[in-house]
Amino acid sequence: xxxxxxxxxxxxxxxxxxxAWAARRLPADEEPLTERIDALxxxxxxxxxxxxxxxxxxxxxxxxxxxxxxxxxxxxxxxRALAELLGREALPLDPACGTEPGPQxxxxxxxxxxxxxxxxxxxxxxxxxxxxxxxHTVIERECTGCELCLDPCPVDCIDLVPVRPVxxxxx
Amino acid sequence: xxxPTEGLSRLHGGLRLPAQKTHSxxxxxREVAVAPRLIMPLGRKAGAAARPLVAAxxxxxxxxxxxxxxxxxxxxxxAASSGTVAAIEDRPAPARDGGAVPCILIDTDGDDRLHEDCxxxxxxxxxxxxxxxxxxxDAGILGLGGAAYPTAPKLAEGLGQGLxxxxxxxxxxxxxxxxxxxxMREQAADIVSGARLMLTILGIRECLVAIESDKPxxxxxxxxxxxxxxxxxRLVQLPTVYPSGGEDQLVRLLTGREVPSxxxxxxxxxxxxxxxxxxxxxxxxASGEPLVSRVVTVTGDGIAEPGNxxxxxxxxxxxxxxxxxxxxxxxxxxxxxxxxxxxSLPHDDFPVVGATNCLLxxxxxxxxxxxxxxxxxxxxxxxxxxPVRLQPQQLHRHAGPVDEEALAxxxxxxxxxxxxxxxxxxxxxxxxxxxxxxKAALRLxxxxxxxxxxxxxxxxxxxxxxxxxxxxxxxxxxxxxxxAGAEAIREILERRRRGRxxxx
Numbered sequence: 022x023x024x025x026x027x028x029x030x031x032x033x034x035x036x037x038x039x040x041a042w043a044a045r046r047l048p049a050d051e052e053p054l055t056e057r058i059d060a061l062x063x064x065x066x067x068x069x070x071x072x073x074x075x076x077x078x079x080x081x082x083x084x085x086x087x088x089x090x091x092x093x094x095x096x097x098x099x100x101r102a103l104a105e106l107l108g109r110e111a112l113p114l115d116p117a118c119g120t121e122p123g124p125q126x127x128x129x130x131x132x133x134x135x136x137x138x139x140x141x142x143x144x145x146x147x148x149x150x151x152x153x154x155x156x157h158t159v160i161e162r163e164c165t166g167c168e169l170c171l172d173p174c175p176v177d178c179i180d181l182v183p184v185r186p187v188x189x190x191x192x
Numbered sequence: 193x194x195x196p197t198e199g200l201s202r203l204h205g206g207l208r209l210p211a212q213k214t215h216s217x218x219x220x221x222r223e224v225a226v227a228p229r230l231i232m233p234l235g236r237k238a239g240a241a242a243r244p245l246v247a248a249x250x251x252x253x254x255x256x257x258x259x260x261x262x263x264x265x266x267x268x269x270x271a272a273s274s275g276t277v278a279a280i281e282d283r284p285a286p287a288r289d290g291g292a293v294p295c296i297l298i299d300t301d302g303d304d305r306l307h308e309d310c311x312x313x314x315x316x317x318x319x320x321x322x323x324x325x326x327x328x329x330d331a332g333i334l335g336l337g338g339a340a341y342p343t344a345p346k347l348a349e350g351l352g353q354g355l356x357x358x359x360x361x362x363x364x365x366x367x368x369x370x371x372x373x374x375x376m377r378e379q380a381a382d383i384v385s386g387a388r389l390m391l392t393i394l395g396i397r398e399c400l401v402a403i404e405s406d407k408p409x410x411x412x413x414x415x416x417x418x419x420x421x422x423x424x425x426r427l428v429q430l431p432t433v434y435p436s437g438g439e440d441q442l443v444r445l446l447t448g449r450e451v452p453s454x455x456x457x458x459x460x461x462x463x464x465x466x467x468x469x470x471x472x473x474x475x476x477x478a479s480g481e482p483l484v485s486r487v488v489t490v491t492g493d494g495i496a497e498p499g500n501x502x503x504x505x506x507x508x509x510x511x512x513x514x515x516x517x518x519x520x521x522x523x524x525x526x527x528x529x530x531x532x533x534x535x536s537l538p539h540d541d542f543p544v545v546g547a548t549n550c551l552l553x554x555x556x557x558x559x560x561x562x563x564x565x566x567x568x569x570x571x572x573x574x575x576x577x578x579p580v581r582l583q584p585q586q587l588h589r590h591a592g593p594v595d596e597e598a599l600a601x602x603x604x605x606x607x608x609x610x611x612x613x614x615x616x617x618x619x620x621x622x623x624x625x626x627x628x629x630x631k632a633a634l635r636l637x638x639x640x641x642x643x644x645x646x647x648x649x650x651x652x653x654x655x656x657x658x659x660x661x662x663x664x665x666x667x668x669x670x671x672x673x674x675x676a677g678a679e680a681i682r683e684i685l686e687r688r689r690r691g692r693x694x695x696x
Contacts, residue, residue, distance in 0.1 A: 064644035066651045074651055146650040165647045 054083040061102045065094040066145035067167030069119045074145060082107070090114050094166070096121035124184040125166035127159045133178035140170040140179065197429045201448035203441055205577040206433040207612050209532075211406055213370045216491040216498045221374050223502050224515040226273045230298040230506035231543035232258065233269075233285050236340060240265035241294050250277045255307040255481050258296050261332060264345030268332035271307075272484040272504035275300035286509075286528050286542035288535050288628075295543070298506070310480035318389060318477050325393045328473060331482035334546035337361060337372075337437075337466030338529055343473070347393050349456060350463040357398035359446060359457075360387055362414070362467040363430055363437030365404060366530030369550040371487040372467050374500040376403065376410035379471055380417035382478075386470030387425060389477055394463065397424040400446055401467070406432040434532065435610040439464045441579050453606050468549075488544060490516040494523025494553030503544050509551060510540040523553045531558035532611040566619040574613035574623060580606050584613040584623050591630035596637065599630060607631075 059079035070091035072078040081087035082103070089103040090112040097114065104111035114121060129140075129149075138153040148164040151157030159170075159179075170179055235241035242259035252258055252271040259269040278299045282292040317323040329344030350358075360383070364372040376383060387399050401418070403411050411429065418425050428446060430436050440451040442464055449460040457464050472483050484505055491498040496517030503512055509526070513519060527534040528548055536557055552558075574584035582603050590598035604627060613623045 059648070062644075063640075064647035064651065066647060074655070075648065076652070145654065146647050147654050148650070163646065163650060165643075 055079045057106060058082050061099060062092060063095045065165040065167045067094060067169060069093050091118045093119035093121050125181045126161055126164045126184050127170055128180050128182050129157055129159055130178040131156055133176055135176055137175060139173040143169045143173045145169060200445055203433055203436055203445050203579055204581050205579045206435060207577055207615060209367050209434045212367045216489050216500060217370045217373055219499045221378055221487055221500045221502050224512060226300050226304055226504055227507045227511040228300055230272050230300060230504060231283060232296045232506040233545055234259045234294045235266040236287060242266045242269050244280050244296060246277050248277050248279050252277060252298060253305045253307040255310040255484060264342060267334055267342040268330060270332055270482040270484050271298055272506045273300045274303050274305040286537055286545060312480050313477045321393050321395055324389060331476045333472050333483045335466055336468035336472060336486055336546060338547055338549045340547035343469055350394055350458045353458045354461060355394055355396050355463055356461040357400055358390055358394060359442060359462050359464045360399060360401040360467050360470055361437055361442055361464050362401055362403045363442060365434045365437035366532050368491050368552055369489050369530045371489045371500050371549055373407045373410050375468055375471055375487050377413045380413040382474040383467050383470045384417045386474035389473050390470060399425045401427050402430050402442055402446060404430045404432045435579055438608050488548050489550040492553040494520055496520055505545060506543045509542050509544060512544060513540060522555045525554045525557050527552040563620040565621050568619055568621060571618060573616045577612040577616050579610060580608055582607060588623055588626055591626045594630050594633045596634060604630060
């Protein structure tokens with residue numbers, strides 16, 4: 022009786038200690054879940070998901086407080102990729118967050134810009150250049166088309182236009 | 193036809209195609225009169241265009257530099273004849289993506305005056321590798337085999353790589369094209385002297401000239417030219433198999449070495465240049481004339497006088513067609529390049545560019561078999577003929593909705609788009625087209641990924657900056673509070689001391 026208990030208990034304890042040691046000492050072999058989720062998001066930083074940027078949203082998905090269907094710029098493709106990564110069901114895009122826009126980019130109608138500089142802090146990727154009392158402009162290459170600069174503009178001089186085909190990216 | 197040289201390696205797959213070259217090889221190369229208007233594109237793609245050095249209204253002369261290239265993506269552009277700059281505007285380029293590129297339009301004056309700086313290169317330059325390489329770069333010489341990659345950066349790739357030999361590509365394996373054949377027959381001596389100049393730049397002694405066995409006249413002419421000064425240059429006769437003239441295929445045939453996936457021939461010790469490019473280098477040395485013309489094969493049953501024509505770069509294709517006797521009633525399609533790899537153009541209002549080795553006017557596009565596409569029956573014929581030893585049927589399976597991982601696994605990037613698989617497919621699947629599309633889709637995806645990566649960096653940098661600013665503000669506040677606190681304590685102590693003093 023005692024022999025049987027020991028036969029099972031000793032290896033079980035040994036394995037348990039071994040695993041505990043390994044978990045503490047050995048480095049995790051995968052990057053944290055947040056990173057992997059963040060890598061799938063489109064990095065528009067538009068906050069339409071209800072979180073202030075892609076990384077915060079990724080963190081929220083990782084700890085289970087957010088759904089995977091709240092990213093309009095990523096659209097169906099991103100939802101599918103997230104579903105596959107997390108083993109969850111691919112849901113349709115949450116309409117409360119918005120609809121999937123095509124790739125777009127902000128353009129300032131320069132004749133109408135009054136140089137108020139309010140759109141500058143709104144841009145999550147610092148893609149608008151300008152200073153108070155000077156004309157602003159959008160760096161097309163860096164703009165993610167997140168629409169966050171539209172609201173602060175007092176004269177509504179910012180348009181979102183579809184992205185032009187990228188030279189060199191297709192042929 | 194003569195027998196191929198002994199001791200060559202074998203090319204995997206490939207096809208023996210009907211050459212269809214005889215009706216353009218009969219007559220010597222004819223010079224085409226300068227067109228009234230030349231359209232000179234400043235690059236192959238919009239993002240990589242050369243910077244114009246002239247403005248509308250300027251007078252220019254033949255050989256004058258009118259745009260400064262940005263190596264390695266674009267080369268200098270020179271006026272192909274004398275005249276007045278009419279405009280600088282965006283025009284569609286004769287290329288597969290057909291995007292607009294900036295072009296300089298020249299109204300020619302008919303004098304065709306040469307620019308005063310165009311003088312034969314002195315010995316001090318032709319003997320000095322660095323100076324000669326600089327002259328080739330200044331002259332804006334492009335690879336004239338069909339890809340039009342600037343020659344100077346390509347030569348520079350070979351420097352310091354421990355090159356074994358320069359390979360001059362005179363294979364011209366694609367049907368219908370015969371400009372290299374005619375050039376070798378008529379200007380063999382120039383090609384050889386161009387090869388010698390290239391060898392000087394590279395600092396090596398060995399040169400292999402590869403010619404397919406279906407060009408006996410070119411072989412004889414080249415042999416005679418080489419016989420005058422034989423050291424270092426060796427002629428090699430290739431079996432007539434398409435696509436033996438592909439760079440990597442040629443290296444494999446001649447040397448048995450395999451260019452690594454994603455690598456260049458220079459990685460295995462060879463550099464491949466077209467015979468036409470060598471002739472352009474020789475022309476530069478002999479007359480100082482930069483790249484302003486090339487030989488173009490004009491052929492097909494849609495043209496009255498098929499043949500080879502030396503034509504100024506920038507000449508509208510319509511003018512070239514007129515010089516070649518005009519269209520017949522069977523002209524319905526225009527293909528730039530050969531029937532296998534050429535680009536179908538929607539009209540003839542494009543200029544002749546460095547990549548224009550052939551204009552093919554036909555009744556119907558040669559790539560289309562006319563039969564409807566049927567499902568793949570997995571016969572494996574395509575894999576048998578693929579010169580790169582890919583599995584086109586597998587690629588095709590994963591190219592529908594693009595499966596990036598699978599396509600990378602099956603080596604989509606190594607596909608040279610030769611079109612052999614299309615020809616043998618019993619189900620008439622346009623394989624090459626689907627590979628091209630898949631490549632474009634992957635490029636777009638990669639571009640989006642890069643963009644997202646950049647946005648993430650910028651977002652994170654901004655977050656760091658904002659939090660740093662917030663932190664600094666908090667510290668300042670803390671400091672003020674601490675200072676205020678210290679002052680209050682001092683005040684209390686002071687008061688106490690005073691109080692005690694009062695009691696005493």
